[in-house]
Amino acid sequence: MTWETVIGLEIHSQLRTKSKIFSGASTAFGSKANTQACAVDLGFPGVLPVLNEEVVKMALRFGLSVDAAINKHSIFARKNYFYPDLPKGYQISQFEIPIVGQGSIEITLESGDNKTVGITRAHLEEDAGKSIHDLYDDYTAIDLNRAGTPLLEIVSEPDMSSAKEAVAYAKKIHALVQYIEICDGNMQEGSFRCDANVSVRKQGEELGTRSELKNINSFKFLEKAINIEVERQIDILEEGGSVVQETRLYDSIKNETRSMRSKEEANDYRYFPDPDLLPVVISDELLEEIKKELPELPTEKKIRFIDSLGLSSYDAEVLTSQKEMADYFENIIKQGADAKLSANWVMGDLSAALNKSQLEIVDSPISSGELFLLISRITDNTISGKIAKDVFKLMWDGKGTADEIIEKQGLKQMTDSSAIESIIDDVIENNPGQVQQFKDGNSKLLGFFIGQVMKASKGKANPKQVNEILNEKLS
Amino acid sequence: MHNLTVAKIIKGLKNKDFSSFELTQHYLDRIKNSDLNAFISITEDEALSQAKEADKKITKGDSSILTGMPYAHKDIFCTKGVKTSAGSKMLDSFISPYDATVTKKLNNENMVMLGKTNMDEFAMGSSNENSYFGPVQNPWDINKVPGGSSGGSAAAVAARLSPFATGTDTGGSIRQPASLCGITGLKPTYGRISRYGMIAYASSLDQAGPMTQTVEDAAIILNAMAGFDKHDSTSANKSVPDYTQCLENSINGLKIGLPKEYFSEGLDSGVEKIVMQSIKEYESMGAEIKEISLPNSVHAIPAYYIVAPCECSSNLSRFDGVRYGYRCKAPKDLNDLYLRSRSEGFGEEVKRRIMIGAYALSAGYYDAYYLKAQKVRQLISEDFKKAFNKVDVIMGPVSPTVAFDLGSVKDPVSMYLADIYTLSVNLAGLPGMSIPAGFSGNLPVGLQLIGNHWSEELLLNVAHQFQMRTDWHNNSPAEK
Known part of the structure; x- marks a missing residue:
C-alpha cells in the first residue's frame, strides 16, 4: 500500500x-x-x-x-x-x-x-x-x-x-x-x-x-x-x-x-x-515605498546568475540559498574573477572547509577579497588549480595571503617551455620501456608521463604546456 | 475654606489668601474626621510635601494656575510609590511602580494628591458596595449609597473633603454618583483623556473625567486632564481647546432633544419632576425643546453587559498571583495558584462579570453574544447620529432613582438597571455630564446632558449656563 x-x-x-x-x-x-x-x-x-x-x-x-x-x-x-x-x-x-x-x-x-x-x-x-x-x-x-x-x-x-x-x-x-x-x-x-x-x-x-x-x-x-x-x-x-x-x-x-x-x-x-x-x-x-526598498530577492538573483553569469541552475540555486554566500560570491566576481571558477571555489573548497570547521561564511578566515586574489593567480597562470588548493589550505591556516604563500613556498608555475622540455627529456630518457609501449599504441600511458613530469617539477609545470610538449615528443 | 470651588482656590492661592499647605492641611483634617469611607488611602505625608513644594513654586512665580490645588484621585489611577488597589483585595498590596498619564499630568502642574478614593472593585458597580474596602456613605444621608463606581470621589467632593476628584466612567461611573451625591461630573468623548495607567475594566468604554462642584471647575480640570498620549493608541491626536473659553456663550436657540425612551416606565416620578423643571429652565433661557427617539437604547443594558464583561474577562486575566498582587497561601500547583488566588482575590461581582465574559467569548457563543452586542452597539451609535442631526444636546435623567439604601439592592440584574440612562453614552463613545438639578426628598437629583463626539465645549457651555441661573450646585450636605 x-x-x-x-x-x-x-x-x-x-x-x-x-x-x-x-x-x-x-x-x-x-x-x-x-x-x-x-x-x-x-x-x-x-x-x-x-x-x-x-x-x-x-x-x-x-x-x-x-x-x-x-x-x-x-x-x-x-x-x-x-x-x-x-x-x-x-x-x-x-x-x-x-x-x-x-x-x-x-x-x-x-x-x-x-x-x-x-x-x-x-x-x-x-x-x-x-x-x-x-x-x-x-x-x-x-x-x-x-x-x-x-x-x-x-x-x-x-x-x-x-x-x-x-x-x-x-x-x-x-x-x-x-x-x-x-x-x-x-x-x-x-x-x-x-x-x-x-x-x-x-x-x-x-x-x-x-x-x-x-x-x-x-x-x-x-x-x-x-x-x-x-x-x-x-x-x-x-x-x-x-x-x-x-x-x-x-x-x-x-x-x-x-x-x-x-x-x-x-x-x-x-x-x-x-x-x-x-x-x-x-x-x-x-x-509603494516598501516595494522600492526591497532588495533583490533570491529567485531574482538566481535568474540573474544563470542568465548573465552563465552559471548552471544548480550552482545558482546553491549560491543564492544563503544571502551571505551570495554576497561573498558577488564580492569575488565584482572584482573581475571568472564566474564559473569563482562558483566552484565558493561551493567547493571554501564550503567544505567551512563545514569542516562548522563556521558560517561570514566568519570565514578567508575573506572574499583574499579568495579573489587566489583565483586571479589561477587565471593569470601564476599557479595551477591543483597548487591553488594547497595555497588555499595554507591561507585557511593563516599562513598569509595567496601571493605571500606562492612566493615563500616557491609555488609559481613553470611556464618556461625550455625548462619544461628539459624535464620531459629526462622523463623520456629514464622510462624507455613505457615510451616503447606508448609508441606501440598504449595511449593511456600519457597520463603516466604527465604524472612523472609534474612530480619532477613539484607540480609547478604548466599542465597545458606539459601536455602539448609531451604529445609532440612522443609522436 | 472647604466650600471653595477650584476657580476660587486658584484666585485665593494667587492672591496669597492662603497657602497650598494650609489648604492641604485643612482638607486632610476633614478627610481624617470623616466617617464616609470615601478614601482607601490618605497620602498625608506626600500631600504635605507636595503642598510645600507647590508653595515654593508659587512664591517663585514658577507656577501654573493649578499649582498647589488639592485633589482626590480615584484609586484606579496608578500612582508611583502609592498603593493602587482598584478597590480590590487582589491589589491591596500593590504599590504601583509607575504613574498613570493622568497622574503625571496633574503632577506636572504640581497639584496635591490628598489620597486615593474608594470605588467599586475594578469599577464594577453602581453603588460602591462592591469595594473590598467597604461601602462609601452618601454624605446627604449616610444610610444611602453614593452611587458607583466613582462613589468615593463623588462623596469626597460632595462632603467638601476635596475641591475636586478624578473619576472614571465605563457605563455611568462618573455621572451616576455625581447625580446621587449632587455634584458635577463629566465623562468626555472616548479618547479625550489617556487611559494609560488607568486600570482597565472595559477598554473600549473606559474614560476618565473630572468630578467637581461646578461646571466651571470641570472645564478647568478637563484642560489639565485632556490630550493625546503616545502611550494610548486609542487616545485621540486632537488638539485640546481651552474649555473655559465658551462657558459664557449664549444658548439662545439651542436645540435640546428629550429621548422619549428616557422618560418611560421605571423612572421615579420625583426624579422626572426635577428633570422636567430643569428643562423648563432651559426653555426660559431660549432653548428649543424637541422630543426625539433613541429606539435602540432599550438594548443598551444587554449590549453593555456583554461587551464590558467580555473585555473585563480578558483585562483581568493578568491578575493571576504570579507577578504582583494577591497570591493564595501555599499553592499546591500552578492550577491551584490560579484558582485560589483569583477566587480569593476577586469579589463576587467581579467574578460574575469575568464568568459572563469568558462564556460569551467562548467558541460557539462568540457570534451570538459578542458579535451581536457589537452590532447593537453600532445601532445605538446610529440612533445618536440621527438625533444629533436634529438637536444640539440631549437631556434626560442620569439615574432612574435618587440614592437608594445601602444593602437594599441585592439582585445584580436590578442593580444593572440603575445604569439604563448612562450606558448608551459609553457604547457610542459620546461625552456626557451630570449636573445638580434639584432635590427629591432630601436627596439630590442630577440632570444628564449628552453631546455629540468632541462637543465638550458646547456641553460645558450649556451646563454652565444652567448653573448661572440655579443654585443647586452650591448646596452641600449638613455637617454633623
Missing part, C-alpha cells in the same frame, strides 16, 4: 527590531533574566500596548516578497490563555484578518525541478516569555525578556509531500527573511522556529488526521521529526488504528515525537479584537 505524506509548516520568524512589538523595551538576546521587560511587557495594571511601526513594515516586506495579498486593514486580537510566562493572560496576535494574506514561493527539489508552495497567511504577534523548569527544584523560573518580542508567523498550505520538501521550503523561507533583513535567522537562539503539521493518506484520498510537531530547532531535526512522525502514523493506520489530532513534541535525543496535548485538551482561546489597539491601515504610499 502506498502512503502519501502531507505537510504544512508554521514558521515563527522573530523580527529584528530594536524594540518590542508593543513597548519600547529592547529585544537584545542573552541579557540577564527579566532585565529587558518594562511595565508593558510585565503586564502591569493599567499599561497599554502601542504598535511598533517597524514591525508592520517588516511584515509588508515579507508579504511583497512572496507576492501575497496585503490586507490594507488588519486587526489585532487577543488570544486568551493562562500561563506564567504570558504576563497579561492573553497574547496579542492577529486572528481573523492577518496583515499578509495568500501568497506563494517557489522551491527547488533535489531532482532540480521547481515546485510552488502556497503561503496561507502571515500574521504579526508578540512572543511569550520563557519558563525555566530545571533551575530550581521546587519552582519554575520565569524570564520575561522575550515577552513582547515581535514575531511574524508564516503559515504554509499543506503543499509539501516529503520531509525533504518541507526542509527545502523552510530553508527557502529562512533565506528569504534574511535577504529582506527582517529576521536574523538564528535557529539556536530561537529566532526562527518551525512547527510542522503532518498527516498521511492513501493516494487520492481525503486528507488524513494531522498532528502538529513542535520544538524543532534545526533543519536536520525538522527532517527527522517529520520522517519519524510519518512512520508512526503509517504504523498506526496499517494496524487498523486511527491517528489522533494532537500536538506532539519532538525529542531530538530519543528521535521520537510524543503527545503534548490532544485536541480535546486544547484551549478555547476566546479570541476577540483587542480594544486597546486600532486597526492597522496600510496606505498605498507606504506599500
Whole structure:
C-alpha cells in the first residue's frame, strides 16, 4: 500500500527590531533574566500596548516578497490563555484578518525541478516569555525578556509531500527573511522556529488526521521529526488504528515525537479584537515605498546568475540559498574573477572547509577579497588549480595571503617551455620501456608521463604546456 | 475654606489668601474626621510635601494656575510609590511602580494628591458596595449609597473633603454618583483623556473625567486632564481647546432633544419632576425643546453587559498571583495558584462579570453574544447620529432613582438597571455630564446632558449656563 505524506509548516520568524512589538523595551538576546521587560511587557495594571511601526513594515516586506495579498486593514486580537510566562493572560496576535494574506514561493527539489508552495497567511504577534523548569527544584523560573518580542508567523498550505520538501521550503523561507533583513535567522537562539503539521493518506484520498510537531530547532531535526512522525502514523493506520489530532513534541535525543496535548485538551482561546489597539491601515504610499526598498530577492538573483553569469541552475540555486554566500560570491566576481571558477571555489573548497570547521561564511578566515586574489593567480597562470588548493589550505591556516604563500613556498608555475622540455627529456630518457609501449599504441600511458613530469617539477609545470610538449615528443 | 470651588482656590492661592499647605492641611483634617469611607488611602505625608513644594513654586512665580490645588484621585489611577488597589483585595498590596498619564499630568502642574478614593472593585458597580474596602456613605444621608463606581470621589467632593476628584466612567461611573451625591461630573468623548495607567475594566468604554462642584471647575480640570498620549493608541491626536473659553456663550436657540425612551416606565416620578423643571429652565433661557427617539437604547443594558464583561474577562486575566498582587497561601500547583488566588482575590461581582465574559467569548457563543452586542452597539451609535442631526444636546435623567439604601439592592440584574440612562453614552463613545438639578426628598437629583463626539465645549457651555441661573450646585450636605 502506498502512503502519501502531507505537510504544512508554521514558521515563527522573530523580527529584528530594536524594540518590542508593543513597548519600547529592547529585544537584545542573552541579557540577564527579566532585565529587558518594562511595565508593558510585565503586564502591569493599567499599561497599554502601542504598535511598533517597524514591525508592520517588516511584515509588508515579507508579504511583497512572496507576492501575497496585503490586507490594507488588519486587526489585532487577543488570544486568551493562562500561563506564567504570558504576563497579561492573553497574547496579542492577529486572528481573523492577518496583515499578509495568500501568497506563494517557489522551491527547488533535489531532482532540480521547481515546485510552488502556497503561503496561507502571515500574521504579526508578540512572543511569550520563557519558563525555566530545571533551575530550581521546587519552582519554575520565569524570564520575561522575550515577552513582547515581535514575531511574524508564516503559515504554509499543506503543499509539501516529503520531509525533504518541507526542509527545502523552510530553508527557502529562512533565506528569504534574511535577504529582506527582517529576521536574523538564528535557529539556536530561537529566532526562527518551525512547527510542522503532518498527516498521511492513501493516494487520492481525503486528507488524513494531522498532528502538529513542535520544538524543532534545526533543519536536520525538522527532517527527522517529520520522517519519524510519518512512520508512526503509517504504523498506526496499517494496524487498523486511527491517528489522533494532537500536538506532539519532538525529542531530538530519543528521535521520537510524543503527545503534548490532544485536541480535546486544547484551549478555547476566546479570541476577540483587542480594544486597546486600532486597526492597522496600510496606505498605498507606504506599500509603494516598501516595494522600492526591497532588495533583490533570491529567485531574482538566481535568474540573474544563470542568465548573465552563465552559471548552471544548480550552482545558482546553491549560491543564492544563503544571502551571505551570495554576497561573498558577488564580492569575488565584482572584482573581475571568472564566474564559473569563482562558483566552484565558493561551493567547493571554501564550503567544505567551512563545514569542516562548522563556521558560517561570514566568519570565514578567508575573506572574499583574499579568495579573489587566489583565483586571479589561477587565471593569470601564476599557479595551477591543483597548487591553488594547497595555497588555499595554507591561507585557511593563516599562513598569509595567496601571493605571500606562492612566493615563500616557491609555488609559481613553470611556464618556461625550455625548462619544461628539459624535464620531459629526462622523463623520456629514464622510462624507455613505457615510451616503447606508448609508441606501440598504449595511449593511456600519457597520463603516466604527465604524472612523472609534474612530480619532477613539484607540480609547478604548466599542465597545458606539459601536455602539448609531451604529445609532440612522443609522436 | 472647604466650600471653595477650584476657580476660587486658584484666585485665593494667587492672591496669597492662603497657602497650598494650609489648604492641604485643612482638607486632610476633614478627610481624617470623616466617617464616609470615601478614601482607601490618605497620602498625608506626600500631600504635605507636595503642598510645600507647590508653595515654593508659587512664591517663585514658577507656577501654573493649578499649582498647589488639592485633589482626590480615584484609586484606579496608578500612582508611583502609592498603593493602587482598584478597590480590590487582589491589589491591596500593590504599590504601583509607575504613574498613570493622568497622574503625571496633574503632577506636572504640581497639584496635591490628598489620597486615593474608594470605588467599586475594578469599577464594577453602581453603588460602591462592591469595594473590598467597604461601602462609601452618601454624605446627604449616610444610610444611602453614593452611587458607583466613582462613589468615593463623588462623596469626597460632595462632603467638601476635596475641591475636586478624578473619576472614571465605563457605563455611568462618573455621572451616576455625581447625580446621587449632587455634584458635577463629566465623562468626555472616548479618547479625550489617556487611559494609560488607568486600570482597565472595559477598554473600549473606559474614560476618565473630572468630578467637581461646578461646571466651571470641570472645564478647568478637563484642560489639565485632556490630550493625546503616545502611550494610548486609542487616545485621540486632537488638539485640546481651552474649555473655559465658551462657558459664557449664549444658548439662545439651542436645540435640546428629550429621548422619549428616557422618560418611560421605571423612572421615579420625583426624579422626572426635577428633570422636567430643569428643562423648563432651559426653555426660559431660549432653548428649543424637541422630543426625539433613541429606539435602540432599550438594548443598551444587554449590549453593555456583554461587551464590558467580555473585555473585563480578558483585562483581568493578568491578575493571576504570579507577578504582583494577591497570591493564595501555599499553592499546591500552578492550577491551584490560579484558582485560589483569583477566587480569593476577586469579589463576587467581579467574578460574575469575568464568568459572563469568558462564556460569551467562548467558541460557539462568540457570534451570538459578542458579535451581536457589537452590532447593537453600532445601532445605538446610529440612533445618536440621527438625533444629533436634529438637536444640539440631549437631556434626560442620569439615574432612574435618587440614592437608594445601602444593602437594599441585592439582585445584580436590578442593580444593572440603575445604569439604563448612562450606558448608551459609553457604547457610542459620546461625552456626557451630570449636573445638580434639584432635590427629591432630601436627596439630590442630577440632570444628564449628552453631546455629540468632541462637543465638550458646547456641553460645558450649556451646563454652565444652567448653573448661572440655579443654585443647586452650591448646596452641600449638613455637617454633623
